[in-house]
Amino acid sequence: MHQSQIHALARAMGEAAPYIKKYQNRTIVVKYGGNAMINEELKQAVMQDLLLLNQIGIRVVLVHGGGPEIAQGLKLIGKESVFIDGLRVTDRETMDVVQQMLAGKVNKSLVALLKGRGIGLCGIDGGMLLCEKRTGAADWGFVGDIVRVDTHLIEFSLDSGFIPVIATIGADEHGTPYNINADTAAGQIAVALNAAKLVSMTDTAGLLRDRHDENTLMERVSVNDIAALTEQGIIAGGMIPKVECCADAVRGGVDEAAIIDGRVAHSILLEMFSHKGSGTLFCR
Ligand SMILES: Nc1ncnc2c1ncn2[C@@H]1O[C@H](COP(=O)(O)OP(=O)(O)O)[C@@H](O)[C@H]1O
Numbered sequence: 001m002h003q004s005q006i007h008a009l010a011r012a013m014g015e016a017a018p019y020i021k022k023y024q025n026r027t028i029v030v031k032y033g034g035n036a037m038i039n040e041e042l043k044q045a046v047m048q049d050l051l052l053l054n055q056i057g058i059r060v061v062l063v064h065g066g067g068p069e070i071a072q073g074l075k076l077i078g079k080e081s082v083f084i085d086g087l088r089v090t091d092r093e094t095m096d097v098v099q100q101m102l103a104g105k106v107n108k109s110l111v112a113l114l115k116g117r118g119i120g121l122c123g124i125d126g127g128m129l130l131c132e133k134r135t136g137a138a139d140w141g142f143v144g145d146i147v148r149v150d151t152h153l154i155e156f157s158l159d160s161g162f163i164p165v166i167a168t169i170g171a172d173e174h175g176t177p178y179n180i181n182a183d184t185a186a187g188q189i190a191v192a193l194n195a196a197k198l199v200s201m202t203d204t205a206g207l208l209r210d211r212h213d214e215n216t217l218m219e220r221v222s223v224n225d226i227a228a229l230t231e232q233g234i235i236a237g238g239m240i241p242k243v244e245c246c247a248d249a250v251r252g253g254v255d256e257a258a259i260i261d262g263r264v265a266h267s268i269l270l271e272m273f274s275h276k277g278s279g280t281l282f283c284r
Pocket residue numbers: 032033034035036065067201202203204206207208209210211234235236237238239242
């Protein structure tokens with residue numbers, strides 16, 4: 001190792017040390033989104049980072065999406081994806097595909113990369129995510145709103161040293177399964193766990209003032225400014241539920257929430273263990 005590399009390592013470790021102390025024995029919830037999850041190599045790098053966090057004593061909960069995989073599954077049976085306000089319209093046939101893809105293919109592929117430390121769950125397991133049918137401006141079919149998060153199974157997995165990997169399917173009191181947006185679920189799970197941090201990994205550098213220009217990254221945003229940013233059209237599309245869930249998490253008692261770039265290797269380590277962080281940090 002060169003002298004310069006040794007200095008860089010010493011500097012990085014010195015910078016990281018207080019953050020490692022801050023997060024040890026605390027819970028962090030990581031939401032890993034569909035569009036950042038497509039590249040196999042990156043997926044492996046992200047899971048390795050989560051394993052590292054687990055090994056240094058941070059309680060990591062992974063909540064995953066899988067929108068693109070669901071779209072693929074639907075295509076195979078000749079169905080197009082339909083979204084209203086960012087939520088998938090989910091009829092009975094679509095719900096079957098959501099279950100197969102999220103709780104099956106995507107969940108197990110992530111657990112497999114966690115080398116024996118992952119435990120694959122969905123919100124139906126242990127009564128984790130109790131839902132009711134979403135009502136409002138449209139009929140989304142089997143799309144659920146979370147009524148209650150039961151954290152017992154998550155805590156049990158964490159206490160046993162595992163990384164719970166959660167597919168966001170819940171059930172109502174009759175046992176009917178519902179499809180839940182993964183960002184929304186991650187935010188509510190983070191609040192229920194009284195997490196130290198929520199990190200949402202996606203396919204942009206973070207929240208951009210101009211969504212087509214990554215040089216306009218907003219590094220720090222107060223949750224009080226979100227309404228104005230949405231009104232100005234700066235927060236749009238898939239960013240709306242993502243930002244809202246960060247804001248709800250922070251308002252619900254999570255210390256901080258960040259949206260970071262899931263396409264950049266080790267961005268989560270940079271976010272957690274450096275002064276600069278990465279992406280956009282939402283604070284009170
Ligand atoms: N201000 C903004 N900054 C960054 N991305 C934005 C913004 N407004 C809208 N977006 C869009 O939101 C997308 C991220 O949401 P989404 O595709 O639902 O992510 P995921 O699949 O990770 O859940 C970005 O790829 C981008 O197209």
